[in-house]
Amino acid sequence: MITVNQLTKRYGQHAAVDAVTFDAKPGRVTGFLGPNGAGKSTCMRMMCGLTPPTSGTATILGRSYADLPNPGRHVGVLLDAQAQHAGRTGREILTLGALTLGLPRTRVDELLEVVGLTQVEAKRRLRDYSLGMRQRLGIAHALLGDPQVLVLDEPANGLDPAGIRWMRSLLRGFADQGGTVLLSSHLLHEIQVIADDLVVIGRGRIVAEGAKDDLLAAAGTTVRSTDNARLAKALQDNGIDVTQGFGSLSVQVTPERVGRIALEHQIVLTELGSTSSTGLEEMFLQLTAADAREGAAA
Amino acid sequence: MSTIASAATPHAGTRLPSRLAEAATTPIPFLRLLKVELRKLVDTRAGRWLLITIGALTLVVIGILLFTGKPNEGKGFGDFIAGTVGPQAVLLPILGILTVTSEWSQRTGLVTFTLEPRRLRVGLAKFLAALLVGFAAIIVGVAFAAVGTGLGALVRGSNPSWALSAGAFFGMFLAQAVGIAMGVGFGMLLRNTPGAIVAYFFLPTLWSIVSSISFMKTAGEWLDTNKTLAPVFDGSMSGEQWAHFLVSTLVWAVLPLAVGMWRMTRAEVKSA
Numbered sequence: 001m002i003t004v005n006q007l008t009k010r011y012g013q014h015a016a017v018d019a020v021t022f023d024a025k026p027g028r029v030t031g032f033l034g035p036n037g038a039g040k041s042t043c044m045r046m047m048c049g050l051t052p053p054t055s056g057t058a059t060i061l062g063r064s065y066a067d068l069p070n071p072g073r074h075v076g077v078l079l080d081a082q083a084q085h086a087g088r089t090g091r092e093i094l095t096l097g098a099l100t101l102g103l104p105r106t107r108v109d110e111l112l113e114v115v116g117l118t119q120v121e122a123k124r125r126l127r128d129y130s131l132g133m134r135q136r137l138g139i140a141h142a143l144l145g146d147p148q149v150l151v152l153d154e155p156a157n158g159l160d161p162a163g164i165r166w167m168r169s170l171l172r173g174f175a176d177q178g179g180t181v182l183l184s185s186h187l188l189h190e191i192q193v194i195a196d197d198l199v200v201i202g203r204g205r206i207v208a209e210g211a212k213d214d215l216l217a218a219a220g221t222t223v224r225s226t227d228n229a230r231l232a233k234a235l236q237d238n239g240i241d242v243t244q245g246f247g248s249l250s251v252q253v254t255p256e257r258v259g260r261i262a263l264e265h266q267i268v269l270t271e272l273g274s275t276s277s278t279g280l281e282e283m284f285l286q287l288t289a290a291d292a293r294e295g296a297a298a
Numbered sequence: 299m300s301t302i303a304s305a306a307t308p309h310a311g312t313r314l315p316s317r318l319a320e321a322a323t324t325p326i327p328f329l330r331l332l333k334v335e336l337r338k339l340v341d342t343r344a345g346r347w348l349l350i351t352i353g354a355l356t357l358v359v360i361g362i363l364l365f366t367g368k369p370n371e372g373k374g375f376g377d378f379i380a381g382t383v384g385p386q387a388v389l390l391p392i393l394g395i396l397t398v399t400s401e402w403s404q405r406t407g408l409v410t411f412t413l414e415p416r417r418l419r420v421g422l423a424k425f426l427a428a429l430l431v432g433f434a435a436i437i438v439g440v441a442f443a444a445v446g447t448g449l450g451a452l453v454r455g456s457n458p459s460w461a462l463s464a465g466a467f468f469g470m471f472l473a474q475a476v477g478i479a480m481g482v483g484f485g486m487l488l489r490n491t492p493g494a495i496v497a498y499f500f501l502p503t504l505w506s507i508v509s510s511i512s513f514m515k516t517a518g519e520w521l522d523t524n525k526t527l528a529p530v531f532d533g534s535m536s537g538e539q540w541a542h543f544l545v546s547t548l549v550w551a552v553l554p555l556a557v558g559m560w561r562m563t564r565a566e567v568k569s570a
Contacts, residue, residue, distance in 0.1 A: 049415040050408065050567040066415040069325045073318075077412045083405035087342040096341075099334050100326060100413045103318070114315050141409070146318035169312040177314065 001026050001180055002047065002149060007056035009042050016042045018204040019056065024182040024197070026148070029175050031195030031212070032184035033284060039204040040184040041079065044153050047182075048077050060149055072101045075149045076142030081134035081157075086127035090117060090137045093126065094144065101145045111140040116166070131158025139167065150174060152183040156190050168194045188284055200284060216274065220252045224271035225262065234265045326414055328423065335420075335427035339397055348393055349435070355385035356439050360446040364454065373456035376466065378443035383470060383531055386435055387477055391498055394428040394481025398562075399491040407567045417563045425482045425555070432478045436471060465533025473530040476523070479551040486558025489565065502550055520545045 002024040009017040017039040024030035034040050045051040047058040049065035060068065060075050068074050084093050094108040112122050115136040126134065135158055142150060150171070156164050171181050171194060185191045191198070198215055200208040208215060224247060225231045232242045232249055238261055243250040248271070251258060255272050262269050339345045359381045363372060398421075401407035414420050450456040480502075484494040502523040509518020518525065519542055526546040529539045 045566070045568070048412050050411060052564065052566070068415075069323050071415060072413045079408055079412070080405065083408040085342055085400065085404040085406050087344060092341050096334055096337065097409070097413065099337070100330065102326070102330060107315075111315055114313050143315050146315065166312060170314065173312055173314050 001062070002030075002058070002060050002151070002182055003062075004043070004047065004058045005056055007043060007046055007058055008054045009039075009046060009051060010054045015204050017046065017053075020201065020204070020206055021056075022199045022206065022209050024149075024180050026180045027175055027178050028196040029171055029181040029183065029194050030197045030199060031191035032182055032199050032201065033186070033188070033191055034184070034201035035186060038201045040201060041153055043201070044079060044151055044182075044184065047151060048075070048079070050079075060151075070101060070145075072097070072147070073145040074147055075151060076145065076147035077151045078135075078138040078142045078155055079151075079153045081131065081138035081155075084126050084134070084137075087125055089123055089125050090129065090133075091122040093137065094122075094140060097141050097144045103144060107144060111144055114143065114170075115140040132160055132163050135159055135167075136163070139170070148178070149180045150182065152181070154185055155183055156185060156187055164190060217254075218252075220250055221255045221258055221274055222248050222250055222271070223255075223258050223262075223269060224248045226268040226270060230265065231262060231267050234261050234267065325416075326419075328419060331414060331419055331423040332426055335397065335423040336430065338400075339393065339427055339431055344396070344400075345393075348389065348396070349431070352386060352389045352393075352435050353438060355389070356382045356442050359385060360442050364446050364450055369450075369454040369456045373447065373450040373454065374459040374461070375443060375447045376459070376462050378446040378450075379440060379462065379466070379470070380531070381446075382436075382439035382443050383474075386432075386439060386474060387527075390428075390432045390435060390474055391477040391481030392495060393431060394425075394478040395485040395491065395494045395498060397424045397428050398482055398485030398558075399489060399494055402489045403491050411567050418559060421486065421559045421562055425479065428478050428482055429475055432474055433471060436474055463533045465535070466531065467533070469530040469533040469535070473527045476527065476530075476547050476551050479547075479555055480523070483551055483554030483556075483558045486562045487554050489562075502546075521549055522546070523550055 004020055004022050007017055007020045008015065020039070020043055022030075032040050032043075042051060046053045047060065047065060057064065059065075065071060065075070088096075091108060091112070094111060095105065098105060098107050112119070117133065117136055117140070121129075121133065126137075129137065135155055139152070139155060142152065156167060159167060168190075171183065175181050175196070183191075183194075192212070195212050198208065198210065198212050199206060222245070223231065228244075228247070228249055232244070235242050235249070235251060235258070240251050240253055240257075240261075255274055259269065259272055262272075340349065360378055363378055363381045367373075401410055410420060411417055447458045447460065450458050481494075481498055484498045485491075488494040488497060502521070505518050505522035506524055508514045509516075509522055520526070523546050526539070526542045529535050530543055535543070
């Protein structure tokens with residue numbers, strides 16, 4: 001359980017994180033979504049006691065991070081897979097972690113296996129690791145202490161498709177055991193597949209928050225038919241606002257409602273569904289358009 | 299069937315780490331932090347090569363003392379020990395600097411301070427680790443000096459004096475400890491390897507230059523560590539020299555350490 005309350009970080013006049021409030025609940029994967037520079041990393045550093053907040057609080061398992069005894073046994077943190085000594089071997093990095101946490105050396109071998117790093121790879125120095133291997137090592141490091149909470153900043157970065165799939169099922173399994181997962185990403189599709197809850201942040205502020213399904217339902221329905229003009233009129237006659245797309249119509253009602261109206265008017269539908277497949281991306285761009293650097297272009 | 303099963307449990311086949319027996323409620327003991335910091339001093343090539351260099355330079359100095367000069371001049375145990383002090387006085391503080399600054403230059407601080415958020419304890423563990431390694435280096439230097447003295451008698455036919463004053467012996471540890479403390483302190487203040495090394499060598503030496511100006515002479519006597527530490531190494535301290543030593547230690551070691559530790563506990567630890 002992570003509870004963030006009115007968390008704020010100012011650098012001079014600039015508010016990098018502005019009164020951010022949300023919960024990440026046990027048994028669920030919470031996706032922390034936002035464009036570059038939106039304040040995701042600053043927020044996560046404040047949760048882990050690395051950056052002192054200007055105001056507000058963040059607690060993990062009911063305590064502020066600094067008050068957790070041996071925090072690595074409660075919270076697994078991966079903020080930057082590149083932030084390790086380039087001259088240390090993967091095994092040595094995990095060994096230092098295990099020593100600090102007071103865990104047996106066998107735990108290092110176990111975690112290497114869990115993340116799929118071979119003994120040979122573990123003997124190589126970090127500077128010879130690909131980004132994907134560094135992420136796997138970082139996830140192994142985060143899992144060392146058998147934590148109940150995971151805080152991961154862009155963990156899918158640099159992973160190949162198979163790696164992303166592996167991580168997705170690993171995090172799902174972790175949450176199904178009752179663990180809390182907070183992971184940030186700008187990879188929208190990745191978050192869409194894995195997250196149960198979403199926190200969307202733009203320019204330091206939360207722009208949307210809630211269960212993924214609820215947020216996506218708000219994204220509406222997309223429909224295509226053999227006669228879009230007649231369908232649009234039928235929908236409008238039922239008091240539904242219709243937005244014209246490229247050969248499609250978008251409405252803010254359920255697919256079922258659209259289907260029934262089409263059936264009534266005997267219009268053949270060629271496509272009908274919630275906007276969810278592209279919905280998150282649309283929503284994300286919409287919600288953060290005013291905040292993103294590309295705001296003017298979008 | 300199997301596709302349905304895997305769809306129902308998407309993580310089937312992905313292994314999770316085994317659960318650990320007890321949830322940890324005890325803080326990390328200081329000794330464990332110390333052990334980890336000691337290990338971090340030697341588990342990289344940079345750290346190992348620094349230690350190897352200290353050892354190698356000590357051997358070179360002993361070789362030079364052994365094979366130059368007249369057989370019975372400067373071949374005593376105390377002379378050899380005095381020879382080993384030089385390279386160590388230069389390099390041990392760098393060890394102290396690196397133990398701190400590498401957390402920032404290599405960005406490992408992100409992990410270190412996440413595992414132990416009470417950063418003061420990490421800072422103390424680093425200081426103590428650098429001191430312990432430094433003392434080990436001194437003891438190895440003394441052993442080398444003993445071998446050098448023995449070889450002098452064998453090879454050069456010297457008739458060495460094995461006398462060593464307790465003052466000089468303990469003074470050596472004390473003076474090197476001050477150097478290491480300065481290194482750690484400067485490292486914590488500046489959190490940048492080249493900056494800390496330059497500052498460490500330049501600032502106290504600045505007083506040598508400043509004090510050559512007549513009216514600044516007194517300031518040099520009190521603040522130039524090159525001058526105030528010399529009698530500590532010799533083990534011949536007068537009351538006034540103790541005062542000079544204590545003041546310069548306060549200014550160049552205790553103060554940077556205290557302010558550095560304070561800054562380190564407050565600094566933002568970032569990855570970039």
